[in-house]
Amino acid sequence: MAVMNHTWVPQRRLGVWVVAVILIASAYYALWTDTISVDRFRLSSAASSSCQCPGLRPEDAFVLHQNNNNTSSNSGSSSNSNGNSITTTLVDDAAKAAATNADESDLRAELPDTNNPSEQSRPESKPQSLPAHASSAAAPPPHASATPIPFKPQRDAEFFIDLPKEYELTTEDDDLCTLFYTDDYVYGIANSSKQLCNEGSAVHGFEVPTNPHHHKLNGATPVYLMQGVQWDPTRHSFNAQCSDTADKALIYGSPLPGLSYGAAPSPTCDKNSPNRQLIIYPALKETYENVWHKLMELWQNKLSYDAARIAVDPSTGQPFLTPEQAAGALVVFPDDHEGPWDDAWEILTGKPPIRYSQLSREGCYDVVVGTVGWGGPFWSALLKTTYETCRRETLLTSFTRWIFDFYGLKERPASDIHAKPTITVVQRGSTRKFRDFDQLMEKMHAQHPGYAINVVDLALMTKREQIALLQGTDVLVGHHGAGMSYVMFMRPDSAVVEILPPFFLSRGFRWVARMRGLVHFIGKAMWREEYAYRIEGVPIPDGWQPTVQGDGDANEWQTEEWVWITHEEILGLVDAAVKSQLNGIGDHM
Numbered sequence: 001m002a003v004m005n006h007t008w009v010p011q012r013r014l015g016v017w018v019v020a021v022i023l024i025a026s027a028y029y030a031l032w033t034d035t036i037s038v039d040r041f042r043l044s045s046a047a048s049s050s051c052q053c054p055g056l057r058p059e060d061a062f063v064l065h066q067n068n069n070n071t072s073s074n075s076g077s078s079s080n081s082n083g084n085s086i087t088t089t090l091v092d093d094a095a096k097a098a099a100t101n102a103d104e105s106d107l108r109a110e111l112p113d114t115n116n117p118s119e120q121s122r123p124e125s126k127p128q129s130l131p132a133h134a135s136s137a138a139a140p141p142p143h144a145s146a147t148p149i150p151f152k153p154q155r156d157a158e159f160f161i162d163l164p165k166e167y168e169l170t171t172e173d174d175d176l177c178t179l180f181y182t183d184d185y186v187y188g189i190a191n192s193s194k195q196l197c198n199e200g201s202a203v204h205g206f207e208v209p210t211n212p213h214h215h216k217l218n219g220a221t222p223v224y225l226m227q228g229v230q231w232d233p234t235r236h237s238f239n240a241q242c243s244d245t246a247d248k249a250l251i252y253g254s255p256l257p258g259l260s261y262g263a264a265p266s267p268t269c270d271k272n273s274p275n276r277q278l279i280i281y282p283a284l285k286e287t288y289e290n291v292w293h294k295l296m297e298l299w300q301n302k303l304s305y306d307a308a309r310i311a312v313d314p315s316t317g318q319p320f321l322t323p324e325q326a327a328g329a330l331v332v333f334p335d336d337h338e339g340p341w342d343d344a345w346e347i348l349t350g351k352p353p354i355r356y357s358q359l360s361r362e363g364c365y366d367v368v369v370g371t372v373g374w375g376g377p378f379w380s381a382l383l384k385t386t387y388e389t390c391r392r393e394t395l396l397t398s399f400t401r402w403i404f405d406f407y408g409l410k411e412r413p414a415s416d417i418h419a420k421p422t423i424t425v426v427q428r429g430s431t432r433k434f435r436d437f438d439q440l441m442e443k444m445h446a447q448h449p450g451y452a453i454n455v456v457d458l459a460l461m462t463k464r465e466q467i468a469l470l471q472g473t474d475v476l477v478g479h480h481g482a483g484m485s486y487v488m489f490m491r492p493d494s495a496v497v498e499i500l501p502p503f504f505l506s507r508g509f510r511w512v513a514r515m516r517g518l519v520h521f522i523g524k525a526m527w528r529e530e531y532a533y534r535i536e537g538v539p540i541p542d543g544w545q546p547t548v549q550g551d552g553d554a555n556e557w558q559t560e561e562w563v564w565i566t567h568e569e570i571l572g573l574v575d576a577a578v579k580s581q582l583n584g585i586g587d588h589m
Contacts, residue, residue, distance in 0.1 A: 177390035180211050180377035181515070185395060189223055189307035193314065196249060200241025201263070202227040202271040203249055204320065206307060208371045223304040224249045224256060224369040225311075225320055228271035230263065231359040236334075238281070238367050239263035241270060249369075256369065258283040269364035278325040279332055279359075279367045280305050280348055291482035294341045296373030299399055302348055304370030305329075325366060330354050344463070347402050378512065393515050400488050400516075407464040412471045414492040414517065421474035421495075421581040423574065424454040432479045435562050440570065447571055448578060458483045475577040477570070479563055484509040492517035493584055495577035499523045499563055499570070502530075503547060519580045521573045523565060531564035 178184050192207035206223040226249075229238040242261040249256040258281060269276075282301050313320050331345045331353040345353050359365075378396070404411050423444070427437055434440055444453060454473070458466050467489045470476065477497045478484060487496050487509055496513050502525050513520040527546055532538040 174392075176211070177392045179209060181390055181393035181395055183394055185209070185377065186303055186307045186310070189304070190311040193225075193311055193320075195315075197240065197242035197246035197261070198271075199243060199246065200265050200270045201229050203240055203242060203246070203259075204313075205249060206304075206311065208304075208375065210375065211377045221251050221371045221375055222249075223307060223371055224259070224367075225308050226259060226365075226367040226369070227320070228269055228273055228276065229259075229365050229367060230266065230269050231361060231363060231365065232260070233356065233359065233361055235260065236356055238365065241265055256283060258369070259367075266364075268362070273364045276325065276364045276366045278321060278329040279365050280329060281332055281367050281369050283369050289338075289340060291340050292485040293373060293482070294339050295485055296376055296378065298341050298344060298347075298373070299378070300373045300376045301345075301370035302399070302402075303376075303395070305348055305368050308368045321366065332356060332359060341463070344403065344406055347406050390511070390515065396488060396512070396515050403467065403489065407467060409464070409468055409471060412491040416491065417493075417581065417584045418474055419585060420448075420451045421578050422452045422454065422472060423448065423475045423477065423578070424456060424469060424473040426458055426476070426478035426483055427455055428479070428483075429457045429459060431559050431561060432481065432563050433561060434570070435564070436567070440567050443567055443571055444574060447575060451578075458486070474581045475574065477574055477577075480509070481558070485512075487513045487518060487520075488516055490516065490518055493519070493581075495519040495521065495580050497521045497523060497570075497573045497577050499525055499565060501525055502527050502564075519577065521577055523569055523573050525563045525565040528562075528564050531566075535566065 179188065189206050189208055194205045194207070195202070196205055197203040204225045204227075206225070208222055226238060226240055229240045231237075232239050237258045237260050239260050239262070241263045244261060246261060248261070249259055251257070280301065282297065309319075309321055309326055311320050312318065329349045330351060331348055333342070333345075333353045333355055335355045335357050342353065401411065425434075425441070425444075427434060441453070441455065445451075454469065456469065461469070466486060470486045470489045471491065473490060473494065475495045475497065476487065476490065477499075479499045480501060484496075484498055490496070490513075496509075496518055498509060498520065500522055510520045510522065526534070529538075529540050529544055533540050
């Protein structure tokens with residue numbers, strides 16, 4: 001037995017070693033074959049420019065990109081710091097060929113730009129030069145590089161049934177948001193045509209919905225389309241071949257300015273004449289040169305025109321306007337008109353506006369008359385405290401992009417966050433100014449040392465300069481007024497500090513800012529008497545009462561030289577706005 005035991009022990013040890021070697025070899029083989037199969041799948045997926053493969057994650061595509069670079073620069077293996085061999089992924093020749101012939105632009109669109117330093121680190125913002133009227137405006141940053149695009153799941157009913165009913169919850173607010181702030185607004189106008197006249201000329205009216213939160217209007221002005229009309233340069237109106245018995249085009253019960261009925265039949269112009277010139281005629285142009293008012297007028301005429309372009313005549317089943325007409329459309333203004341956004345009306349047609357004097361008496365025209373700017377949905381809460389819950393919108397984003405494109409500006413992405421946020425303070429030239437402004441700026445610089453702080457009067461800048469400045473701004477500080485309309489052009493996730501008059505808490509610019517994804521802070525100014533008592537100890541006069549505001553503006557608040565608010569209040573709001581920006585550092589979109 002002793003001999004047998006002595007002989008068996010080394011044999012048993014040998015068997016254990018053999019089994020261990022087999023297990024280790026099997027593990028390496030399994031790992032090696034699995035790596036090849038996975039990478040072949042990744043390569044074949046990336047090689048197809050039209051592939052929509054949910055299995056290929058963006059991070060997989062990035063690893064694949066790195067592996068291909070390593071394969072081209074290494075002979076097949078490399079070593080780690082310990083000297084151990086690291087096997088490089090092997091790819092068969094067919095997969096290599098497929099990857100080489102893949103559409104490189106598709107792959108680049110899915111991968112982060114590893115050669116772009118801005119993707120690795122984000123430098124601190126620095127003051128940059130502006131025109132002489134601005135102290136230190138920062139130029140807009142370069143456009144961000146492409147980021148990985150998540151796959152989009154296919155809604156194929158073959159693979160699932162409907163979600164439970166609780167997923168279908170909708171509210172009245174949801175319906176209103178969709179109706180007024182998405183393209184449903186334009187489709188709704190286009191789908192509401194009513195024929196008013198169908199004689200030698202044709203006149204159609206389109207109903208425009210009015211936000212129920214609007215505090216002035218029971219109904220917005222309609223959009224009108226006139227076909228086959230002629231221009232009367234003496235009366236500055238378009239004459240339609242419609243009898244007095246035809247339904248009239250009305251604005252709040254009064255005849256539409258710039259349109260008259262009763263024109264005699266013409267052998268050269270009627271609703272069926274070929275080559276009718278399409279005119280966009282903003283007959284209700286406001287004379288008040290307010291930046292916000294004029295911007296809304298431009299916007300509403302753009303939406304009105306687009307509704308007329310897509311509308312179909314129910315009697316014929318064909319569009320009212322032909323593509324050829326739309327391609328040659330012109331905007332017409334009065335000869336003596338000058339407005340802050342006149343150049344931007346080119347957005348509607350691609351051509352500068354013309355003047356009344358350039359219209360021909362012998363011409364034959366189709367004319368679109370848009371609805372008024374102050375009847376639009378984005379004006380509905382401007383002078384009221386209505387709380388708009390809407391987050392869903394497409395019209396606002398589309399409009400801002402039209403403006404960016406027109407002025408040749410790149411939109412700054414939300415992910416472009418400055419390590420030291422850029423602050424822009426609007427100090428008006430003659431009215432509604434900050435008191436003791438130099439002291440305020442000294443305190444602000446001390447509170448935020450090394451930050452770029454721009455001081456500007458927007459009235460002295462061109463529209464392009466204004467928008468470029470706001471694109472480079474992280475925190476905007478200013479008083480309530482038309483200049484606040486520029487918040488829609490700021491980077492999403494940036495911040496706004498709006499100082500309101502003491503007599504109302506307007507939510508108009510607040511919810512426009514919120515729709516754009518901005519953080520909005522409100523500071524409330526004091527009455528002059530309250531400020532004098534609180535800061536200077538001057539007693540409030542006997543019998544003094546704050547002005548009561550009924551609808552819009554309290555007496556002379558827009559022409560007041562100073563806004564009565566303490567420096568401490570302003571600095572506290574600015575500090576909160578800056579911290580909201582610092583909170584986003586480290587975010588990557």
